[in-house]
Amino acid sequence: MNIVAIEGLTRKFGDxxxxxxxxxxxxxxxxxxxxxxxxxxxxxxxxxxxxxxxxNSGKVxxxxxxIRKGHNNLKxxxxxxxxxxxxxxxxxxxxxxxxxxxxxxxxxTELKQNVIEALAFVGLIENADKFPKAFxxxxxxxxxxxxxxxxxxxxxxxxxxxxxxxxxxxxxILESVKELNRRGSxxxxxxxxxxxxxxxxxxxxxxxxxxxxxxxxxxxxxxxVSDKQFIIIGLENADGLDVSQLQEIDGIVNVLKDxxxxxxxxxxxxxxxxxxxxxxxxxxxxxxxxxxxxxxxxTVFLTLTGRTLRD
Amino acid sequence: xxxxxxLACNNLRLIFRKKSNIIVxxxxxxxxxxxxxxxxxxxSASAIFMGVVDRDHGRISQDMISFLERTGKFExxxxxxxxxxxxxxxxxxxxxxxxxxNFGQQIRKGRPEKxxxxxxKGGAATVFIEEYAAMYTENLLDIYSLSEGDAEIxxxxxxxQINGKAKLISSYVSDNELNKEAAQMSWGLFIILxxxxxxxxxxxxxxxxxxRTYYRIISAPVSYREYIMANVLVNFLISIVQIxxxxxxxxxxxxFDSGIASWQIFIILSSFSTAAVAVGMLIMxxxxxxxxxxxxxxxxxTPSCMLSGCFWPKTIMPKALQYAADFLPQSWVMDAITxxxxxxxxxxxxxxxxxxxxxxxxxxxxxxxxLKKSNNAExxx
Numbered sequence: 026m027n028i029v030a031i032e033g034l035t036r037k038f039g040d041x042x043x044x045x046x047x048x049x050x051x052x053x054x055x056x057x058x059x060x061x062x063x064x065x066x067x068x069x070x071x072x073x074x075x076x077x078x079x080x081n082s083g084k085v086x087x088x089x090x091x092i093r094k095g096h097n098n099l100k101x102x103x104x105x106x107x108x109x110x111x112x113x114x115x116x117x118x119x120x121x122x123x124x125x126x127x128x129x130x131x132x133x134t135e136l137k138q139n140v141i142e143a144l145a146f147v148g149l150i151e152n153a154d155k156f157p158k159a160f161x162x163x164x165x166x167x168x169x170x171x172x173x174x175x176x177x178x179x180x181x182x183x184x185x186x187x188x189x190x191x192x193x194x195x196x197x198i199l200e201s202v203k204e205l206n207r208r209g210s211x212x213x214x215x216x217x218x219x220x221x222x223x224x225x226x227x228x229x230x231x232x233x234x235x236x237x238x239x240x241x242x243x244x245x246x247x248x249x250v251s252d253k254q255f256i257i258i259g260l261e262n263a264d265g266l267d268v269s270q271l272q273e274i275d276g277i278v279n280v281l282k283d284x285x286x287x288x289x290x291x292x293x294x295x296x297x298x299x300x301x302x303x304x305x306x307x308x309x310x311x312x313x314x315x316x317x318x319x320x321x322x323x324t325v326f327l328t329l330t331g332r333t334l335r336d
Numbered sequence: 337x338x339x340x341x342x343l344a345c346n347n348l349r350l351i352f353r354k355k356s357n358i359i360v361x362x363x364x365x366x367x368x369x370x371x372x373x374x375x376x377x378x379x380s381a382s383a384i385f386m387g388v389v390d391r392d393h394g395r396i397s398q399d400m401i402s403f404l405e406r407t408g409k410f411e412x413x414x415x416x417x418x419x420x421x422x423x424x425x426x427x428x429x430x431x432x433x434x435x436x437x438n439f440g441q442q443i444r445k446g447r448p449e450k451x452x453x454x455x456x457k458g459g460a461a462t463v464f465i466e467e468y469a470a471m472y473t474e475n476l477l478d479i480y481s482l483s484e485g486d487a488e489i490x491x492x493x494x495x496x497q498i499n500g501k502a503k504l505i506s507s508y509v510s511d512n513e514l515n516k517e518a519a520q521m522s523w524g525l526f527i528i529l530x531x532x533x534x535x536x537x538x539x540x541x542x543x544x545x546x547x548r549t550y551y552r553i554i555s556a557p558v559s560y561r562e563y564i565m566a567n568v569l570v571n572f573l574i575s576i577v578q579i580x581x582x583x584x585x586x587x588x589x590x591x592f593d594s595g596i597a598s599w600q601i602f603i604i605l606s607s608f609s610t611a612a613v614a615v616g617m618l619i620m621x622x623x624x625x626x627x628x629x630x631x632x633x634x635x636x637x638t639p640s641c642m643l644s645g646c647f648w649p650k651t652i653m654p655k656a657l658q659y660a661a662d663f664l665p666q667s668w669v670m671d672a673i674t675x676x677x678x679x680x681x682x683x684x685x686x687x688x689x690x691x692x693x694x695x696x697x698x699x700x701x702x703x704x705x706x707l708k709k710s711n712n713a714e715x716x717x
Contacts, residue, residue, distance in 0.1 A: 076555065100556060107551050112549065113549055115353045116353070125553075127342060128553060173552075
């Protein structure tokens with residue numbers, strides 16, 4: 026069963042289409058990753074799914090129900106973990122989870138039980154009666170998650186839940202995502218971090234300029250660039266390097282200059298390494314190291330969009 | 337409705353979790369109004385400065401002035417015709433009491449011209465002198481009635497009364513005029529405090545938007561309308577608590593007679609609370625940040641309260657500004673308070689209350705329309 030079914034979804038801000046005629050399906054029980062740079066349309070899509078934004082055209086069904094009908098019934102089944110930490114600093118962790126969970130209609134013993142379970146799930150039960158101002162960034166992120174899951178939603182939307190936290194908290198959150206999925210929730214997970222998407226998601230969709238430009242499992246996405254190789258060249262000083270000369274070399278598809286690092290998308294079957302090295306050397310730029318990388322989601326993204334995720 | 341109450345309870349918890357807010361929202365307004373009533377009434381306990389313009393210069397007018405002086409309530413200054421207006425406007429006297437030309441003759445004919453009082457302190461400040469003068473004039477008219485128009489009999493009876501041969505039965509009247517002035521100033525200040533409090537509470541919505549908790553609330557099965565209604569409810573509740581607390585303290589501890597019954601002032605101020613809450617909503621919907629809202633609070637509340645007579649009587653302002661004040665709800669509240677203090681009945685201020693409620697409705701509709709146009713939630717995502 027499809028838990029999310031999007032057909033021809035368009036949302037414009039003025040003349041700019043933040044989401045442009047998008048089609049997307051997410052199956053029940055999946056962890057679906059959404060990849061895209063800033064401004065790609067991820068947040069707009071998430072806000073439409075959360076019921077915060079209206080669409081201009083298209084059709085969105087969540088759990089078999091049209092999003093434009095049964096608004097509140099749908100919202101009860103969704104938990105949203107916003108990108109920004111959205112908690113009350115003047116309420117304790119328990120009060121925060123209690124309040125937000127109560128908005129979904131939970132009351133009494135059920136509510137208390139849910140709050141305890143959610144706090145225990147994110148590892149904050151011992152700090153339940155402390156105020157968030159005493160928490161680290163990672164703890165606040167975990168509380169942010171607890172507030173979204175206490176009412177036991179069928180669909181959890183996580184918008185970059187690991188931004189700006191320490192590796193330990195990140196690992197905890199990634200494990201939590203998998204555990205939530207094992208307990209039956211379908212999860213939409215957006216992130217800038219490819220390794221997170223690869224680690225937790227069953228499938229991922231790549232969004233750019235409001236369009237879904239590719240989707241599939243990690244292996245399926247990497248297969249898109251199976252005929253490519255990616256050469257990473259470290260330079261001592263790339264200031265004097267004319268990238269356009271590299272792009273004229275036969276077999277090179279794309280060149281991206283990132284500080285003193287040159288990322289080259291190259292056709293596998295053409296052996297042109299000597300020409301690349303000579304081209305750089307002729308321009309008087311010294312090479313400090315060369316590396317060939319097998320395709321990752323990052324390279325897939327680079328191939329499909331011509332830019333990195335953090336652009 | 338249950339969601340509105342649920343959100344309202346949380347708002348109250350958030351506001352009063354900070355103990356300092358109990359002081360700011362409840363204790364401070366109550367203390368300020370109580371202190372102001374006490375201080376202004378005790379400061380004003382000295383004699384009233386009355387200027388007299390005697391255009392008659394007859395025996396009756398002179399005796400009347402002597403009578404008023406003997407009451408011990410007035411410091412009397414004789415004023416020349418050409419200087420009384422200046423004396424009033426400069427505050428040298430609290431009011432000018434004008435005895436018309438041929439006043440003695442008019443009394444003898446039983447048709448006295450109305451005594452004129454010129455003041456910039458409003459009706460409440462002059463009611464006391466009006467009562468004294470009316471009482472004295474009625475005594476003279478009683479003598480006229482007894483004399484049945486005979487000038488000789490009138491003169492004899494009049495002389496007997498002045499020389500103490502006729503017995504004048506008098507009773508004490510309580511002088512509450514000074515309290516009334518103090519009360520007007522204090523309720524004016526209280527109105528300002530209610531407005532500031534309501535506007536500040538309304539801007540909590542902006543804080544929630546800034547801190548993104550609003551995003552989470554709207555993601556839940558809660559509509560924007562329910563969210564706003566909860567804020568309105570909290571706002572109204574807080575101002576009602578402020579009014580009740582002030583009335584309890586004034587009535588039970590300060591024991592101050594402001595010349596208006598507690599239930600009357602409660603209804604008047606409660607109706608005003610709806611307008612203050614609506615103004616707060618307007619400020620909220622027209623502000624895109626807390627700093628803009630603060631600026632608007634300052635720009636709207638202080639000048640409108642000045643214009644409405646919350647700081648001083650409207651009568652000292654030019655006519656054009658007095659007319660402009662009619663477009664402000666505070667003006668109608670101050671007018672209602674003054675009317676009742678001046679002896680008016682509560683039904684006489686019914687129209688004032690209706691007008692204040694109409695202002696509230698208009699402001700709420702304006703805020704709702706703006707919210708609708710700005711597509712509510714979407715603007716803050």
